[in-house]
Amino acid sequence: MMSRSFIVVIAAMALQACSGPSGDPCATFFTPYPDLYSTTERTSNNARFLDALAPYQAKDYAAAATTLEAYVRGSGANPMARLYLASALLATGKPYEAEMHLDALERSRLKEARDETEWYTLLCWVCSGQKERALPEAQRIGAEKLHTYNTQAADLAKALEQ
Numbered sequence: 476m477m478s479r480s481f482i483v484v485i486a487a488m489a490l491q492a493c494s495g496p497s498g499d500p501c502a503t504f505f506t507p508y509p510d511l512y513s514t515t516e517r518t519s520n521n522a523r524f525l526d527a528l529a530p531y532q533a534k535d536y537a538a539a540a541t542t543l544e545a546y547v548r549g550s551g552a553n554p555m556a557r558l559y560l561a562s563a564l565l566a567t568g569k570p571y572e573a574e575m576h577l578d579a580l581e582r583s584r585l586k587e588a589r590d591e592t593e594w595y596t597l598l599c600w601v602c603s604g605q606k607e608r609a610l611p612e613a614q615r616i617g618a619e620k621l622h623t624y625n626t627q628a629a630d631l632a633k634a635l636e637q
Contacts, residue, residue: 500634501602504627507536508562508591524553531559536566547576554585561595565602574599590623597628601635610635 513532517525527546530538543560546552557580564573577596580588593616600609610632616622617629 500631501598503634504631505565505598505602507531507534507566508558508595521553523549523551524556527556528559531563536563539563540567540569547579554580554583555588557583558588558591558595561599565595565598568602570599570602574603593622594624594628597631601631606635 510528510532512525512528515521515525523546527542528539530536530542540560540563543556543563547556547560557576561573561576561580564570564576574596577592577599581592581596593612597609597612597616600606600612613628613632613635615628617625617632619625622628
């Protein structure tokens with residue numbers, strides 16, 4: 476039987492994946508996806524989405540994960556909600572859950588979010604300690620001249636190579 480102190484140490488190490496020291500690539504490279512909807516005019520078509528996004532706009536990522544999770548389960552959800560949900564989950568140290576929502580966004584018909592989906596999936600791998608997956612993806616994105624996150628990915632690849 477494991478001692479409580481051993482379990483506490485293991486839990487602390489797991490939590491440190493996204494909240495580690497400043498040299499931690501997750502802490503260095505992750506920033507929540509920018510709020511592009513705070514100035515959107517409220518309509519009957521987007522009211523549910525804006526309500527679900529309100530905690531995210533307030534930078535309350537734990538509450539945002541809850542409201543956005545409920546929103547994406549409903550019918551007619553804006554596919555971009557999954558990107559905000561994934562970002563909120565990453566911000567609260569849940570990279571595996573975040574990746575699941577990014578996978579769903581990737582399978583959707585929304586191709587405009589390809590760069591964002593790739594970048595935040597890469598961050599999921601970094602924040603969950605999957606360096607062996609993250610390094611080649613960071614190198615690939617860093618080499619794409621037209622990728623939105625190519626500079627950040629190249630810098631991340633250098634950090635992961637150390």
